[in-house]
Amino acid sequence: MRVLLALGGNALTAQGRARPEDQIAAARVATTGVAELVADGVDVVITHGNGPQVGNLLVKNEIAASVVPPVPLDWCVAQTQATLGFVLMNTLDAALRSRDVDRRTATVVTRVLVDLDDPGFANPSKPIGRYLPREDAALLVQHGETWQDRGERGWRRVVASPEPREILDAATVHTLVEAGFVVVANGGGGVPVVRSGEDSDEVRGVEAVIDKDLGAALLARTVHADVLVIATDVPNAVLRLGTPEAEPLGRVDVRRLRALAAEGHFAGGSMGPKVEAACRFVEQGGARAVITSLEHIADAVSGDDAGTVLT
């Protein structure tokens, strides 16, 4: 069995703190469930979010801009692929060795092709980085960035979140999985690139962030995963969230899940893209998608009694 596991970026920090030691401690927790799966003989590909981590890099860019040339957002995504991959490999290698499992880990810098005419570029909507007062935001708007008034916390930069079209480094991931590696790939949704021109052979990075769960669904199909597990901070997707009739959602089929999504059950927070990613994976031939919390990863793969299970 082959599993694509998508870890939330917040699952790799401690209560939103993203100090290196917090990320390492969080990775130890996250990789315990992964090691169980691998010990059971499951092929695992791990992808991960990077919101808090990329936010930190953007702040460094801003603060140091007068001394050090800022790097583009796509480079920041690549940087988080390396650091989170490094941390995940170290903790997972240890967890595997302590279980006498003779499998190795690998981290692949992963690029994802997007369309430059994706509507996301005309209407950037994905908030990233820190909140700033209006005056500071105005300065950055003059430098070509898009910032939005987010109410009392201040202004925040928004960028395009285009559709992932093709995982350019999928063959690398596939080769390593087939060779028995536990692979960390496509972190932060992948480093977004576009073709440099119509007849160009070269791709170049773009200022955008790809939704991590939609990237995970695409990668899962590309590497022929049987199961997509989207690990988040709640055990289930919840219907009527925030009302007295709130109800965790268990086993469901795509038709019903799409209908529930259309009714607006998952509109708030980050559950929407997770539900969309799960639906896409199963619609395109994946056997099963599960949305659940970190501690239920192994259960989510082995049975139907954990999480929101889509078949």
Added chain:
Amino acid sequence: MRVLLALGGNALTAQGRARPEDQIAAARVATTGVAELVADGVDVVITHGNGPQVGNLLVKNEIAASVVPPVPLDWCVAQTQATLGFVLMNTLDAALRSRDVDRRTATVVTRVLVDLDDPGFANPSKPIGRYLPREDAALLVQHGETWQDRGERGWRRVVASPEPREILDAATVHTLVEAGFVVVANGGGGVPVVRSGEDSDEVRGVEAVIDKDLGAALLARTVHADVLVIATDVPNAVLRLGTPEAEPLGRVDVRRLRALAAEGHFAGGSMGPKVEAACRFVEQGGARAVITSLEHIADAVSGDDAGTVLT
């Protein structure tokens, strides 16, 4: 034939500038020779320096430290592996496609085991990052860093440059090379890690930088490269450099090269580690090591008429 190509960190900037666009332009130049080799059917593994790039990251760390948690030096190295790998893949993919070569590129986050009792940790000697006035350096010394008075340019941080003992992700690189990928790996000498404890299964990053050329020699042997090419900004190692009797060194054997090194011919600048790396590679069974400039990469592999050639 299999070649390990080590690109200097300065070769990936423009006259020492490390803006993203400079790095991309420099990568285009560097990868032209690589594409020629690959088109000729040679397996190529690329490693690269990262001095200017890691220097920039350290400065960002310092300047933004009161707002964003600084990340350790090993994370900075990992970050440069990702960004330089990203840039090299994009330019090399394009160069290969324009030659109708059907081979893919891959970038591997690469860790290298070092010994915590390496003498380098007791006597840090590798200068990194920017020069600072004495007062600023003194503050960082209080935070546990080692800084040295470098004369009129100011003070500079020095860190350990320990011996690379084992490329932990060598199997990943080897698997991908065998599958036909052009692999970018072990950038910046590798992300330095140590065992967390005597009986520990876990490795952790350490504040150090591994010499890129010594890391390249180790990786070259590990992936069974036939030739190690160390690309730098001069066409040859030079005897009596800076004197009227300066003489470029061509074909040489290990015994003579070691004798010349012992006489101090390569003590200044960065040629010393390159000569040491070339000697180690050939002593440990490698067929040939060449030290030359970027534009002679292809010649260095195919013949004996370019560079300092060690057999």
